[in-house]
Amino acid sequence: MGGPSFRKVGTAVRIATAGSLASFILIVAFVLFVIHRRRTRRHHEMEEEEAEFGKLQGIPMRFTFQQLEVATEQFKDKLGEGGFGSVFKGRLGEERIAAKRLDRAGQGKREFLAEKTHRLLVYEYMPKGSLDKWIYCRHDNTGPPLEWRVRCKIITNIAKGLSYLHEDCMKRIAHLDIKPQNILIDEDFNAKLSDFGLCKLMDRDMSQVVTRMRGTPGYLAPEWLTSQITEKADIYSFGLVVMEIVSGRKNLDTSRSEESIHLITLLEEKVKNNQLVDLIDKNSNDMQAHEQDVIQMMKLAMWCLQIDCKRRPKMSEVVNVLEGTMDAESNIDHNFVATNQANFGIAGNVTSSAPPLASHLSGPR
Missing domain, CATH: 1.20.5 (Single alpha-helices involved in coiled-coils or other helix-helix interfaces)
Structure with a gap:
């Protein structure tokens, strides 16, 4: 059963x-x-x-990962390391290169030259490295401070590079991370802008763009507090870099006394007390000898550092002032530090009157 x-x-x-x-x-x-x-x-x-x-126009060459492995000898000689990856020295044929390996996933989607999972940017090699190694107080005793003439040349190169991005491209390009570490120097002390990982493209008919905060503390324009920015944010950063170049110090230096930590706060104090001469790089006799010229350069920087971005010049106007074809604005608001901004941290005319070119940028090869 x-x-x-x-x-x-x-x-x-x-x-x-x-x-x-x-x-x-x-x-x-x-x-x-x-x-x-x-x-x-x-x-x-x-x-x-x-x-x-x-x-895309203007991309001369692309490379396989294997080519770049050979060119850099398996990424043997590291030149430096940044927020987005490491940079290695290499050679392609007769040309020296710097290959940046992007280590953070998702970075540089439209900027990289890559093969599938390997994302690499190939730059021209700039043998003198970044600007910060040349303008801050140097303790390596490898050479004297930069002459005034060379500093003028570097400032003009930076201005022309920014003018090209802001005014000569199909879309306005805001770099948004202008600082000495992102300005590279070649053998003849020509300066080029580099590292476009944070840049923002803006249509010509857009008055401003809303974007998340990006950039480096100490170089951020006051308008970042509202997240509504234009390319004028670069101009503010440019003004800070100019002040660093002529003073030979960092704009945020915690090794100094409390009242001197912020260069821009010190600038505000010195200009109101007619003591701008105190900010000239004291490690350079040549800078001291060009006192009045340096003070005129500071006044150009102050034009760029105004809190109201509408009062700042266009970069093409800055270039014109540097080349002696126009005068800087004299009606300047000398209040450079906005509320809650603590963490955001002309003479010597250049003879060249050539327009800004893409060659003032250190871009992918």
Whole structure:
């Protein structure tokens, strides 16, 4: 009597097991389908990115990861390291290069020259490194402080690079991280802007753009407090860099006395007391000898440092002042420090009257 019952139970177990197995197979098949779709979509996205690169103008060459491995001898000679990756020295043919390996996923999507998972940017090699190594008080005893003439040249190169980004491209490009560490110097002390990882593109008909805060504390314009910025944020940062160049000190220096930590606060005090001469780099006799010229350069910097961004000049106007074809604005608001801004931290005319060029940028090769 028990036989038929056992057979019925066994049949039911087999049916239940078969049903569970079928459900499991369906789940696995669904998961595999989802993974396949994601991979297919990612593949199409990468193909679209490749096609997007093909449409860009002015990209002279692209490289495989293997080529750059050979060029850098397996990334042997590290030149430096930043927030987005490490930079390595290399050589392609007769040309020396600097290859930046982007270590943070998702960075530099439209800026990199890469092969699939390897994201690399290839720059021209700038043998004298970044500007900060040349303008701050130097303790390595490798050479004297920069002459006034050289500092004027560097300031003009920076201004022309920014003028090109702001006024000569199809879209306005705000760099948004102008600081000495992102300004590279070649063998002849020509300066070029680099590191466009935080830049923002703006249509010509846009008066401003709302964006999350980006940049480096100490170089941020007051308008970052509202997150509504224009390319004038770069001009404020440029003014700070100019002050660092002529004073030979960092704009935020915690090794100094409390009243001297912020260069911009010190500038506000000195200009109101007619003591700008106190800010001239004391480590350079040549800078001291060009006292009046340096003070005129400070006045140009102050034009750029005004809290109201509408009162700051365009970079093309800054270039014109540096080249002696126009005068700087004299009606300057000398209150440079906005409330809650603590953490945001001309003479010597240049003879060249050439317009700003893309060559003032250190871009991917």
